[in-house]
Amino acid sequence: MDVLTSHSKETGTVETRALPTSAFLARTNPPDGLVATEGRSVQDVIAFSPVKWLGVSGGLGTVAIVTFMVCLGFGTEAISFPQVASLLIQGVIAEGGAQDNTQSIILWQVRVPRVLLAFMVGGSLAAVGASLQALLRNPLADPYVIGISSGAALGAAVAILFGVGLSVFGLSVLPFCAFLGALVSLFIVYRIAVSYRSFSIHTLLLGGVVLNAIFSALILFLTSLADPYKASGMYAWLMGSLTGPDFQTVIVLAVYLVLGVGVLVLQARSLNLLTLGEEAARSLGVEVERVKRVIFAASALLTGSVVAFSGLIGFVGLIVPHAVRLVFGADHRLLLIASGIVGGTFLMVADTVARTLLSPTEIPVGVVTALVGGPIFLYLLVQQRRRIVS
Amino acid sequence: MIQHRETPDHPPLKLTGVTFGFGRTETAVRSPVLKNVSLMVGSGEVLGILGPNGSGKSTLLKILMRILVPQQGTIEWFGQPPDAFSQADIAQHVAFVPQETQQAFPFTINEMVLMGRYPHHGRTWGLGWEGSHDRAVAMQAMRDLDVAHLGTRLITNVSGGERQRAVIARALAQEPEVLLLDEPTAFLDLHHQLDIARIIRRLNRERGLTVVLVSHDLNLASQYCDRVLLLREGEIVTVGSPEEVIAAASLESVYGCSVLVDQHPQSGRPRVTLPV
Numbered sequence: 001m002d003v004l005t006s007h008s009k010e011t012g013t014v015e016t017r018a019l020p021t022s023a024f025l026a027r028t029n030p031p032d033g034l035v036a037t038e039g040r041s042v043q044d045v046i047a048f049s050p051v052k053w054l055g056v057s058g059g060l061g062t063v064a065i066v067t068f069m070v071c072l073g074f075g076t077e078a079i080s081f082p083q084v085a086s087l088l089i090q091g092v093i094a095e096g097g098a099q100d101n102t103q104s105i106i107l108w109q110v111r112v113p114r115v116l117l118a119f120m121v122g123g124s125l126a127a128v129g130a131s132l133q134a135l136l137r138n139p140l141a142d143p144y145v146i147g148i149s150s151g152a153a154l155g156a157a158v159a160i161l162f163g164v165g166l167s168v169f170g171l172s173v174l175p176f177c178a179f180l181g182a183l184v185s186l187f188i189v190y191r192i193a194v195s196y197r198s199f200s201i202h203t204l205l206l207g208g209v210v211l212n213a214i215f216s217a218l219i220l221f222l223t224s225l226a227d228p229y230k231a232s233g234m235y236a237w238l239m240g241s242l243t244g245p246d247f248q249t250v251i252v253l254a255v256y257l258v259l260g261v262g263v264l265v266l267q268a269r270s271l272n273l274l275t276l277g278e279e280a281a282r283s284l285g286v287e288v289e290r291v292k293r294v295i296f297a298a299s300a301l302l303t304g305s306v307v308a309f310s311g312l313i314g315f316v317g318l319i320v321p322h323a324v325r326l327v328f329g330a331d332h333r334l335l336l337i338a339s340g341i342v343g344g345t346f347l348m349v350a351d352t353v354a355r356t357l358l359s360p361t362e363i364p365v366g367v368v369t370a371l372v373g374g375p376i377f378l379y380l381l382v383q384q385r386r387r388i389v390s
Numbered sequence: 391m392i393q394h395r396e397t398p399d400h401p402p403l404k405l406t407g408v409t410f411g412f413g414r415t416e417t418a419v420r421s422p423v424l425k426n427v428s429l430m431v432g433s434g435e436v437l438g439i440l441g442p443n444g445s446g447k448s449t450l451l452k453i454l455m456r457i458l459v460p461q462q463g464t465i466e467w468f469g470q471p472p473d474a475f476s477q478a479d480i481a482q483h484v485a486f487v488p489q490e491t492q493q494a495f496p497f498t499i500n501e502m503v504l505m506g507r508y509p510h511h512g513r514t515w516g517l518g519w520e521g522s523h524d525r526a527v528a529m530q531a532m533r534d535l536d537v538a539h540l541g542t543r544l545i546t547n548v549s550g551g552e553r554q555r556a557v558i559a560r561a562l563a564q565e566p567e568v569l570l571l572d573e574p575t576a577f578l579d580l581h582h583q584l585d586i587a588r589i590i591r592r593l594n595r596e597r598g599l600t601v602v603l604v605s606h607d608l609n610l611a612s613q614y615c616d617r618v619l620l621l622r623e624g625e626i627v628t629v630g631s632p633e634e635v636i637a638a639a640s641l642e643s644v645y646g647c648s649v650l651v652d653q654h655p656q657s658g659r660p661r662v663t664l665p666v
Contacts, residue, residue, distance in 0.1 A: 046525040285481030285509030330495040
């Protein structure tokens with residue numbers, strides 16, 4: 001028995017075996033090469049994952065819809081949940097709702113666009129966060145923390161302050177500049193991440209901090225050149241805000257975001273393999289360079305459009321994928337969808353808090369997410385360090 | 391696609407005059423990691439690649455997997471030139487087990503092994519759920535490596551030996567004809583070293599799997615390889631049976647220190663020990 005206990009301490013695996021005795025026998029007298037598997041809870045088949053996928057995304061989707069309706073009820077004019085439901089249904093039937101009903105106007109013209117925007121922005125940030133974490137093999141990556149968002153913000157700030165022609169071929173220049181900014185900073189961050197061959201979480205984070213500092217300085221420099229009226233608007237936007245979108249804006253943004261998230265989800269299997277490292281992924285048949293280009297472009301598109309419309313909203317891309325991974329596992333086919341839905345739900349709630357807590361004054365939603373996400377980030381950082389030390 | 395089954399005369403892997411270096415082409419050719427390496431790996435053999443640190447062992451293995459592409463020379467997989475197929479085509483026939491698998495993400499061992507089915511899905515876009523055949527192949531690979539009972543455990547929470555077995559199971563799930571292993575027994579204790587070595591030999595004998603392994607462990611190579619290759623500063627010094635290559639003279643010239651070589655009491659193969 002003494003032998004058995006010391007052996008279980010050494011391998012740490014005996015607790016998973018149904019009959020420790022047989023494991024012990026197998027160990028002392030192994031047949032050539034392979035160990036007998038009798039007497040252990042060996043699985044017969046590997047579970048078929050689409051069942052789990054449908055269940056989880058359906059469940060989370062339902063929660064998101066209920067949260068959406070609850071958030072619609074909050075505001076200076078409170079609307080009860082049944083009232084929200086009936087106004088929504090009426091609105092869908094009558095295309096935009098009755099124009100003579102104050103509640104209906106508030107609901108359809110103010111709250112629905114705003115809460116939808118919050119959902120889309122939160123969902124996109126979470127999906128980008130999950131993808132970047134896989135690409136950089138770093139569970140602490142986040143578009144805000146590693147400086148992608150501030151790159152996009154710099155691009156947008158250049159467009160706003162220099163008032164570059166507002167649209168080209170009917171497309172707004174602002175998101176395009178933000179996209180370019182995001183792409184450039186993503187490229188720099190990636191170079192930093194791969195220039196160290198070892199798996200270093202902290203190098204990347206340090207690089208992100210410095211990149212953030214440089215971009216912020218440039219944005220502040222540009223802002224100081226602008227006239228005071230423009231500058232105060234810039235500051236509000238930089239802190240992250242989902243204020244006052246109209247339906248048109250939300251629909252334009254939805255096109256970009258659905259496109260970007262769709263591309264990421266279609267690369268989910270390749271992302272799974274990229275978490276093993278580029279060489280291992282290549283050895284398993286992934287065309288690494290092509291996949292990387294696709295992920296870069298989609299992430300920059302998402303970050304760029306989100307930042308252009310809502311400024312800097314941090315930590316959603318970090319804490320949401322982290323939590324989802326803990327609960328539902330690391331498979332990106334599920335992780336990306338689930339993170340998208342949970343991230344959207346999280347930001348709907350955060351924005352509702354931001355606009356109602358000190359009503360009628362609004363807190364920037366970026367402040368709320370940073371106050372929630374920042375401490376969680378620090379906690380995770382300490383945990384990571386513990387894992388490395390131990 | 392690789393048409394190797396119609397052309398059984400071709401060796402699985404063939405390198406001719408391969409020179410490889412890191413960096414841009416001019417600097418790479420001026421200070422190469424591998425110099426003019428020619429090598430043939432025969433079907434069903436176990437080939438060991440030996441040599442001191444920095445002699446180019448791992449680089450050679452990565453070139454065989456097309457993870458790295460040499461500046462000069464040609465490689466043939468089953469008698470076909472490299473531009474005849476995609477990376478996924480190669481991965482259907484050749485599998486690679488890296489030196490160390492650092493995994494920061496909590497995949498289950500089931501999910502990990504199923505990743506080996508990736509090259510068999512024609513398109514790499516889409517969710518690509520693994521069908522019943524994929525799952526059956528993965529299950530068999532897990533049984534072969536004795537990790538089937540760990541299927542739902544997280545790869546981040548198992549011991550080093552179990553993780554290495556899971557990674558080899560993933561390679562087997564690719565259904566390869568050739569298995570490339572980089573230091574398969576490094577970081578493992580004695581028991582697990584023996585386990586892995588026996589599993590490799592068994593896969594070779596029972597299924598005719600061709601194996602190329604890089605190792606620092608001269609005794610492991612001596613016991614389990616049909617042929618061994620000695621590298622020094624990117625050049626092949628000798629290739630041959632363990633008896634021919636693992637001899638005091640050649641080892642001393644390559645490693646630059648004196649060694650004692652006698653016979654293993656059970657197998658009669660060369661055994662290397664360090665002098666006092």
